[in-house]
Amino acid sequence: MSEAMHAHVEAATGHGVHHDEHNGHGHHHQSFVSKYVFSMDHKTIGKQFLITGIVWAIIGGLFSVLFRLQLGYPGQTFPILETFFGHWAEGGIIKPEFYYALVTMHGTVLVFFVLTAGLSGTFANFLIPLQIGARDMASPFINMLSYWFFFLASVVMLASMFVQTGPASGGWTMYPPLSALGQANDGSKIGADLWLISMALFIVSSLLGGLNYISTILNMRTKGMSMTRLPLTIWALFFTAVLGVLSFPVLLSGAVLLLFDRNLGTSFFLSDIVVNGEILPNEGGSAILYQHLFWFLGHPEVYIILLPAMGMVSEIMSVNSRKPIFGYMAMLGSLFAIAILAFLVWAHHMFVTGLNPFLGSVFVLLTLLIAVPSAIKVFNWLTTLWRGNIRFTPGMLFAIGFVSLFISGGLTGIFLGNSTIDIHLHDTMFVVAHFHIVMGVASMFGMFAGIYHWFPKMFGRYLNTTLAYLHFWVTLIGAYLIFWPMHYQGLAGIPRRYLDKSGWHSFNQFGDLDKMITVVSVVVFAVQLMFVFNFFYSIFKGRKVTSTNPWGATTLEWTTPINPGHGNWEGEIPEVHRWAYDYAKDGRDFIPQTEPIGNNESAH
Amino acid sequence: MQTFFIIAILTLGFLVTFQIAKASEYVAVLRGEERSRKQSNKINGFMMLIFLIVGLIGVFYCNEKLKGKILGAADSDHGVYIDRMLYITLALTGFVFFLTQIALFLFAYKYQESDKRKAYYFPHNNKLELIWTVIPAITLTILVGFGIFYWFRITGDAPSNSMVVEVTGSQFKWEFRYPGKDGVLGKKYFKEINDAKSNPLGQIWDDPNNHDDVYATGELHLVVNKPVKMVIGAKDVIHDVGLPHFRMKMDAVPGTPTTMWFTPTKTTKEKRIETGDPEFVYEISCDQMCGKGHYSMRGTIVVETQEEFDAWMASQKPQYVRAFPEKDPSAKPVADTLKPVAQLAPAMTTGGSH
Numbered sequence: 001m002s003e004a005m006h007a008h009v010e011a012a013t014g015h016g017v018h019h020d021e022h023n024g025h026g027h028h029h030q031s032f033v034s035k036y037v038f039s040m041d042h043k044t045i046g047k048q049f050l051i052t053g054i055v056w057a058i059i060g061g062l063f064s065v066l067f068r069l070q071l072g073y074p075g076q077t078f079p080i081l082e083t084f085f086g087h088w089a090e091g092g093i094i095k096p097e098f099y100y101a102l103v104t105m106h107g108t109v110l111v112f113f114v115l116t117a118g119l120s121g122t123f124a125n126f127l128i129p130l131q132i133g134a135r136d137m138a139s140p141f142i143n144m145l146s147y148w149f150f151f152l153a154s155v156v157m158l159a160s161m162f163v164q165t166g167p168a169s170g171g172w173t174m175y176p177p178l179s180a181l182g183q184a185n186d187g188s189k190i191g192a193d194l195w196l197i198s199m200a201l202f203i204v205s206s207l208l209g210g211l212n213y214i215s216t217i218l219n220m221r222t223k224g225m226s227m228t229r230l231p232l233t234i235w236a237l238f239f240t241a242v243l244g245v246l247s248f249p250v251l252l253s254g255a256v257l258l259l260f261d262r263n264l265g266t267s268f269f270l271s272d273i274v275v276n277g278e279i280l281p282n283e284g285g286s287a288i289l290y291q292h293l294f295w296f297l298g299h300p301e302v303y304i305i306l307l308p309a310m311g312m313v314s315e316i317m318s319v320n321s322r323k324p325i326f327g328y329m330a331m332l333g334s335l336f337a338i339a340i341l342a343f344l345v346w347a348h349h350m351f352v353t354g355l356n357p358f359l360g361s362v363f364v365l366l367t368l369l370i371a372v373p374s375a376i377k378v379f380n381w382l383t384t385l386w387r388g389n390i391r392f393t394p395g396m397l398f399a400i401g402f403v404s405l406f407i408s409g410g411l412t413g414i415f416l417g418n419s420t421i422d423i424h425l426h427d428t429m430f431v432v433a434h435f436h437i438v439m440g441v442a443s444m445f446g447m448f449a450g451i452y453h454w455f456p457k458m459f460g461r462y463l464n465t466t467l468a469y470l471h472f473w474v475t476l477i478g479a480y481l482i483f484w485p486m487h488y489q490g491l492a493g494i495p496r497r498y499l500d501k502s503g504w505h506s507f508n509q510f511g512d513l514d515k516m517i518t519v520v521s522v523v524v525f526a527v528q529l530m531f532v533f534n535f536f537y538s539i540f541k542g543r544k545v546t547s548t549n550p551w552g553a554t555t556l557e558w559t560t561p562i563n564p565g566h567g568n569w570e571g572e573i574p575e576v577h578r579w580a581y582d583y584a585k586d587g588r589d590f591i592p593q594t595e596p597i598g599n600n601e602s603a604h
Numbered sequence: 605m606q607t608f609f610i611i612a613i614l615t616l617g618f619l620v621t622f623q624i625a626k627a628s629e630y631v632a633v634l635r636g637e638e639r640s641r642k643q644s645n646k647i648n649g650f651m652m653l654i655f656l657i658v659g660l661i662g663v664f665y666c667n668e669k670l671k672g673k674i675l676g677a678a679d680s681d682h683g684v685y686i687d688r689m690l691y692i693t694l695a696l697t698g699f700v701f702f703l704t705q706i707a708l709f710l711f712a713y714k715y716q717e718s719d720k721r722k723a724y725y726f727p728h729n730n731k732l733e734l735i736w737t738v739i740p741a742i743t744l745t746i747l748v749g750f751g752i753f754y755w756f757r758i759t760g761d762a763p764s765n766s767m768v769v770e771v772t773g774s775q776f777k778w779e780f781r782y783p784g785k786d787g788v789l790g791k792k793y794f795k796e797i798n799d800a801k802s803n804p805l806g807q808i809w810d811d812p813n814n815h816d817d818v819y820a821t822g823e824l825h826l827v828v829n830k831p832v833k834m835v836i837g838a839k840d841v842i843h844d845v846g847l848p849h850f851r852m853k854m855d856a857v858p859g860t861p862t863t864m865w866f867t868p869t870k871t872t873k874e875k876r877i878e879t880g881d882p883e884f885v886y887e888i889s890c891d892q893m894c895g896k897g898h899y900s901m902r903g904t905i906v907v908e909t910q911e912e913f914d915a916w917m918a919s920q921k922p923q924y925v926r927a928f929p930e931k932d933p934s935a936k937p938v939a940d941t942l943k944p945v946a947q948l949a950p951a952m953t954t955g956g957s958h
Contacts, residue, residue: 080607096896171893177858178841178895184775185841185895271859272794274774274806275840279795287842287857321715322723330733352844353855354862357759361752368744368751375740376733378704383732385711387724391641392648392716400652400712407704411697414744418751420689420758423682424851427844427891465632466625469644473651480659488670493848495891498899506848506887509673526614530621543629584723 030566038148040140041566045147046126047458050451052147052154053118054532060109063102065525067499070094072518074500088166097186099499100169104187105161107172108195110440112202113157115305117150119447120244123308124213124237126454130557131231133222133574135567138215142208149205153198160194168195171497173298176269176290180261183275193262196255203248203255210248213241222556224576228332229593231555231580232325235332236311239339240304247300247343254293261285288353295346302439303342307335309446310377310406313399315580316453317381319553320396321388322589324581327380334373341370351419352426360419367417374410378403389584393551394468395453401476402445408480409438412487430490433483441479448472451535456550460563461542467534471527478524482517489513554592555580642717649716656709660702675848679875679886679907680866683851685754692750696743762833762865769824770835771888772805773843773856776897778888781805782818784922789835790814797839802927809924819923824888824905826868827913833865843901844892849875855892868907875907 039045069078077092088098125143129136137143160167169187170179174195182189217238221230260266261282269290270282318325325331347355347363381403390396412434415421425431448471455463494507501507549558556576560568574594582591586602632640678687715721770781770789783789790813796806804821807814826832836845838856845864846853854864876884888903908916925932 078607096899100893100896100898175842175893178893181841273840273858274794274797277799279797283859286860288860324725324727326726327728327733329728352853354857354860357756360759361755364751364755365748368748371744372737372740376737379736380733382704382707382711383726385708385715387726388715389718389721389723390649390712390716392645397648400708403708404705407701407708411701414697414747415690415693418689418693418747420686420751420754421693423758423853424686424690424848426853427846464625464629465644466628467622469648470621470625476655480662484663485666485670488666488674491674493675493846493889495846495889497893500899503900503902504887504889505883505885507889513670526618530618533618533622543633581727584725587722
């Protein structure tokens, strides 16, 4: 039985997994297509996710710059917009329909395509086999499918931006009835169907990937790599995958039911509706049901985005402080606690939907509980820095930035998670500021940290460090300039998604602030483009890596050749003898995981 | 043209930066990578300190500049609770914010790489970890306790002396219905909605409770210091009744009525004097994305004394009378009484079946 399976894996993947005989030299005859396009090498698939994610990040980021132009300069004309967007920006002014399409696509693209696929897709693929000591994923073929389903989802989403009535524009959460009724919103015509189909494909991709990550981590660790010797990156990616596998199917059910309501005349989410004078026949549905289905994914999704960043930050921070991560077991336990609680807090997005107040109070308790493991993580990161010998590599800078942003955005979460305060702040700019700092920018920082840290392993070259420093400082300062004052707009009660506040008496006092935020976001976006340039330039022309272990790290990926082939290690996969964080132990700078425990070594 | 210049300047700036970055990399390689790495390490370490100091000043500057622009004291009883909860949370989180951010950037600065120091092997310490598990847990218990206490007060049943008003959202306007003298809102059914027949809310006319209900749009009248219970609904998509000055908010969901109650504590006139703004007005914002006009879905509220409210109410005609002018008791009796009965008939059958 096991031999048959073995043979099957070999046939499917085209490379041997016999650890003993493998020598890493058997793959010189791959065609361009099988090496770079339909590749089954986890490293190439990781890079495919990363590059697709970067392309989406540019699109999603550009959208935010466009709608910031409207927010900062309402009423002003930008003729260049008409040149590019035609009737969507007639006379150089962004139309409300266009504005809402931009906002919706910005959210969808950044949350799902960049920070889910681009972040965990990239690093789960790239790091899991390398850090646990495996030649590839459990199923390289399914892994390849995972990327191509993501690619298909991308194509459908991109196509939706070019249809006559525009892409989905009911907000990234796509609440029905707005998203169900074409009569109520142009974006809810064909655009919404395409959005739902794209998300369905995306969910398939995410599930294929997630199952693979879980089975790889559980089954394919090298000799000696017990679960508690895994680097925290792997633990974080493991919990991320579990969250995705358990919650994405619920969103799929929501998306499918919404497709039914839209196209088959069902009434899952629709009831008592008169739209533009037209009385609809639907009765008995519940619009709130969709919100439960959405947020049952939607909240774990926040942690799907955040956990990989936490894991990578833990790893990078330890390496560059030249110190073990403080409280490995506590870090692991808090990851576990966050993963469990992630499933039990979804209704805190729904405190003002008419939810039963008692139910609301339960969700307050569970939501604020998350602050405990989060606090443990923050204090442990701080203690990791304490009495370290810190090297400010670009990866390390972004890791420190991540912690700062995670603190700032996490603390404002304590306001919103408390239903009493949420009544006032719900759906205001305070929420926008909160989740952009804690989930958006912080996770972006985790992703940048990961890219800067593992770029040498991915491409055998370094990114330009001067540009990296500039990238870090401008982005950190910019992020705070954009989102910190935005909290005050929320405290003033300004609702989200208001593209022009001039008609209001209460909301019209922040003109200068809005201008400042817009200018800063243009600068920050320009610096991100500079990073993208640095990324692609350095792939081909960057300074070459000359040693296999440039950061002096203990983990297994740095025992592979500078440019590892398919199969990762030439010869045998190394055996692991210790945990991943023996830095500064017994007077030694670091001890690789592959080194056997010495006779006189102190226990930790 | 301006756009062109901006793009040209950005491109130029980028090219210059890139050339400098490339050159500095060559210089680094020439001078020895280790040496230049250590030099930039010092610069970044120093920047950590600068960022901390400037950042803290920035936090205070931002607060000075913007604190006057947020809402003043709450104008409802519930708003007072919500503000108090907000300030309790602000005090606690503010303390943690300064503590952790200062520690983060100060540690980064202080423990930057130095040849003189060796990193300290410190993998775990159960006592420390216990401390920073228990303290946040206690703090959060306090916040949860206060929060739930206020939450139940706010979401509990409205007092029996509350006035009732129905608020209905639709793209992109607010409509209101007062129950009239009987204090009871008549039944309605969405299939009865017919603007042409003066029935914008779908009232079922054979329910006598509907006969004195007053309909209004755009402006809502409330009585100061009298609790108001809002019965909230929507016709087309989800909206949200946002009342920033009263700190209240509740979704308006088609098919699922919701409620909220509060007591306004200041009249519009008092508020105008207090703010020194003769144009001050309480506004209702839509806080749930509802389509292209979401940002302009505005209503207003007049808070007035009971006498003013009664006088205003006396000037309003029930919607029933508007739909059937001949039923107006203040108008002359109409000879032909058959016509309204014929009009009523279909409404009665539909209403009866529900």
